[in-house]
Amino acid sequence: MKKAQIMSMETIAVLLVFFIILMFVFIFYISFRSGAIEEKQEEFHSQQAVQIAMEVANLPELECSGAGIELGVDCFDKLKIEALSDLMQGSIELRAGIYQEKFGNSKIMIREIYNMGQIKETNWTIYDREPENKKDEFVFQNLVSIHDPTINAPIGIRTIGVLETIFYSTE
Amino acid sequence: MKKAQIEMMGLVVIVLILAIGFLFLVSYLTRGGELESPQVIYQKELLAYNTIGAIIQATPACGVDISMTDLIDDCVSFNEMSCLGLDSCTYVSLEAARILNKTLNIRQQQYYFYVLDSGQQLKISIASGECLGNRVSATQPLTSKAGELVIGIDICG
Numbered sequence: 190m191k192k193a194q195i196m197s198m199e200t201i202a203v204l205l206v207f208f209i210i211l212m213f214v215f216i217f218y219i220s221f222r223s224g225a226i227e228e229k230q231e232e233f234h235s236q237q238a239v240q241i242a243m244e245v246a247n248l249p250e251l252e253c254s255g256a257g258i259e260l261g262v263d264c265f266d267k268l269k270i271e272a273l274s275d276l277m278q279g280s281i282e283l284r285a286g287i288y289q290e291k292f293g294n295s296k297i298m299i300r301e302i303y304n305m306g307q308i309k310e311t312n313w314t315i316y317d318r319e320p321e322n323k324k325d326e327f328v329f330q331n332l333v334s335i336h337d338p339t340i341n342a343p344i345g346i347r348t349i350g351v352l353e354t355i356f357y358s359t360e
Numbered sequence: 361m362k363k364a365q366i367e368m369m370g371l372v373v374i375v376l377i378l379a380i381g382f383l384f385l386v387s388y389l390t391r392g393g394e395l396e397s398p399q400v401i402y403q404k405e406l407l408a409y410n411t412i413g414a415i416i417q418a419t420p421a422c423g424v425d426i427s428m429t430d431l432i433d434d435c436v437s438f439n440e441m442s443c444l445g446l447d448s449c450t451y452v453s454l455e456a457a458r459i460l461n462k463t464l465n466i467r468q469q470q471y472y473f474y475v476l477d478s479g480q481q482l483k484i485s486i487a488s489g490e491c492l493g494n495r496v497s498a499t500q501p502l503t504s505k506a507g508e509l510v511i512g513i514d515i516c517g
Binding site: 206207211213214217218221224232235239263264303305306307308330331332333334340341344346347348349350351 | 370373374377378381388397399400402403406407409410412413414417418420422424425427444455459462463467
């Protein structure tokens with residue numbers, strides 16, 4: 190082989206190594222960026238679950254009302270929970286109307302977990318719309334106070350519940 | 361420019377590219393130690409404040425006309441009320457632990473719930489275990505018969 194040929198081979202080899210390194214750096218950078226975007230997206234979706242929980246907490250259809258109701262904690266009226274849950278189960282129009290606009294692809298549940306010293310579970314599903322093309326689900330749970338006006342009327346009693354909101358992300 | 365100088369330039373470029381790649385690798389590998397985002401902290405704080413609120417407003421088993429707040433008030437002042445045969449401090453401690461075990465503990469979240477009297481003396485203290493990971497705290501001051509009291513919770517993990 191001539192000297193010139195060896196020189197050009199050497200140049201080609203150096204260039205090859207250079208581009209291979211460049212390619213590795215580029216692939217690593219792309220995967221790094223896409224990971225960061227995915228993370229941001231997950232954060233956004235989990236924030237959606239919190240947003241829904243906050244909207245539920247401020248629904249006049251559910252929130253505590255009447256005398257002796259203290260502010261400072263999310264409080265739901267047990268009678269209102271039962272009524273709204275029954276209404277939602279029985280009415281497609283209601284689920285597909287204003288509530289779908291408000292809550293989109295999500296599930297909202299309230300679980301009573303503590304009632305006057307008794308640990309027991311009573312569940313109500315307020316809203317449920319799981320999309321067919323569901324990709325992932327993001328859950329947010331928060332402790333809430335439940336006002337039961339049927340016991341010790343008219344003041345009622347306070348029990349403890351868990352408000353669970355699930356936000357479904359789609360493909 | 362001489363041939364040796366050109367080769368040196370080439371080497372410098374390769375070293376630079378490797379250094380940038382290494383920097384990305386290091387930042388990628390050390391991401392686990394990052395602080396939680398403000399959104400996650402907000403979610404935990406919301407849970408912490410609501411946990412205190414829900415516990416203190418709950419009606420105890422020993423009377424529909426009183427709340428846990430009344431029992432906590434009695435606990436830091438005279439400790440003369442009794443609920444199901446237990447004094448107010450013991451009853452609140454047991455019930456708060458039951459509620460927190462049913463909610464935070466089953467989600468593998470450690471907690472430390474406490475009540476301080478006006479002299480910053482610890483009156484009630486319940487801990488589920490060692491506090492690992494990031495911690496979020498919430499406190500609720502209340503006025504009792506014996507002055508200001510503070511109810512607080514630390515949620516970990």
